[in-house]
Amino acid sequence: xxxxxxxxxxxxxxxxxxxxxxxxxxxxxxxxxxxxxxxxxxxxxxxxxxxxxxxxxxxxxxxxxxxxxxxxxxxxxxxxxxxxxxxxxxxxxxxxxxxxxxxxxxxxxxxxxxxxxxxxxxxxxxxxxxxxxxxxxxxxxxxxxxxxxxxxxxxxxxxxxxxxxxxxxxxxxxxxxxxxxxxxxxxxxxxxxxxxxxxxxxxxxxxxxxxxxxxxxxxxxxxxxxxxxxxxxxxxxxxxxxxxxxxxxxxxxxxxxxxxxxxxxxxxxxxxxxxxxxxxxxxxxxxxxxxxxxxxxxxxxxxxxxxxxxxxxxxxxxxxxxxxxxxxxxxxxxxxxxxxxxxxxxxxxxxxxxxxxxxxxxxxxxxxxxxxxxxxxxxxxxxxxxxxxxxxxxxxxxxxxxxxxx
Numbered sequence: 001x002x003x004x005x006x007x008x009x010x011x012x013x014x015x016x017x018x019x020x021x022x023x024x025x026x027x028x029x030x031x032x033x034x035x036x037x038x039x040x041x042x043x044x045x046x047x048x049x050x051x052x053x054x055x056x057x058x059x060x061x062x063x064x065x066x067x068x069x070x071x072x073x074x075x076x077x078x079x080x081x082x083x084x085x086x087x088x089x090x091x092x093x094x095x096x097x098x099x100x101x102x103x104x105x106x107x108x109x110x111x112x113x114x115x116x117x118x119x120x121x122x123x124x125x126x127x128x129x130x131x132x133x134x135x136x137x138x139x140x141x142x143x144x145x146x147x148x149x150x151x152x153x154x155x156x157x158x159x160x161x162x163x164x165x166x167x168x169x170x171x172x173x174x175x176x177x178x179x180x181x182x183x184x185x186x187x188x189x190x191x192x193x194x195x196x197x198x199x200x201x202x203x204x205x206x207x208x209x210x211x212x213x214x215x216x217x218x219x220x221x222x223x224x225x226x227x228x229x230x231x232x233x234x235x236x237x238x239x240x241x242x243x244x245x246x247x248x249x250x251x252x253x254x255x256x257x258x259x260x261x262x263x264x265x266x267x268x269x270x271x272x273x274x275x276x277x278x279x280x281x282x283x284x285x286x287x288x289x290x291x292x293x294x295x296x297x298x299x300x301x302x303x304x305x306x307x308x309x310x311x312x313x314x315x316x317x318x319x320x321x322x323x324x325x326x327x328x329x330x331x332x333x334x335x336x337x338x339x340x341x342x343x344x345x346x347x348x349x350x351x352x353x354x355x356x357x358x359x360x361x362x363x364x365x366x367x368x369x370x371x372x373x374x375x376x377x378x379x380x381x382x383x384x385x386x387x388x389x390x391x392x393x394x395x396x397x398x399x400x401x402x403x404x405x406x
Contacts, residue, residue, distance in 0.1 A: 001041055002104050009035020010097040017090035035097075040317035045108070047305040047313050053250055053392035056302045060246025063294055068239055078228035123176035126165035131326065133158025138333045142340055177319060178312060186254075186307045187316060189387045190300035193258070193380050194320050197296050198327020199334065200265065200376045204289050205231075206332040207369045208272075208282060210339070210361070218346065218360040220279060230283050234290040245295045246302075253389035254299035261295025262381045268292055269373040272366075296380065297324075303387065334372065339365045
């Protein structure tokens, strides 16, 4: 399955670089999106290969490698786009994906036992259609209007498909998502926290990148390369925090780590409210917020991986990834809606006379975005108190308090 999804990823990024219109680019990106299934597959493989008391640390290391990739993407990608154009960014990813394909084909064992099951094509189509239409509604809301018939034409079929999906799954002997498993307390909380965390993270990314590139005094007036460099230290810090958070989950359990991460992320949002006038201020703020973010992601992934039956781990992790991506799609929409609601005129001096040359989000808009982030983080704190904690003894391979069962 690793090789299959990497083929989709390679094809997607290769076709994206050749795109001659926005429509072929979107289709190419959709093909590329299939390749992102490699993330839950990687975490599921870790869960199979490692003893349970080492799973969280291994997941932390994987999160650290994601941070390395994010850093390289921010910095190198900025230079590639600035000097060679956006197409070369996709071509670079295509070459790297071929290298990764070769490494995977030589490294991952081929004798991992699997379980033969029927593919739930009906459930897959219903879930994919429902999520797609809902995302289209959220994406077009600021443009078409939240209550316009043009936009409701996306929302209503999407909601209908999702409702019918659950009805359909109940009647299947081998469903795509075994619904009773979603009632496991830790799985339910992990998925709800995943959505909120996705919204929070992309609120930060979208608002900070937009603010950094606005002209002064409305923003920091940075170019794309400097913006990437300003955000890079945050991902490097995630590289260090990730394994530490994983070890902490093993020793003290997911609930304390979730609470610590939530409070740290909340501090990051508070810093953005009062401390964003320089590049260094913004770098510090986003570094604090992302440190909290990684301390949230690792526990919820661990909760899903250890609370699901072995044969359902990959599906459970895939659902959690999908929900975090759904939150990631909602975050920019929330930020865009707030920014478009609080605008100020950009005024320049031409020949001694003030001239309005455009509009930009006001300081109030960014304040509201970060206040929303604080509220979302408070919701994560409340949900964290509802999970069932578990820890692992240092010299044993069984948890002191086992992960919850259905």
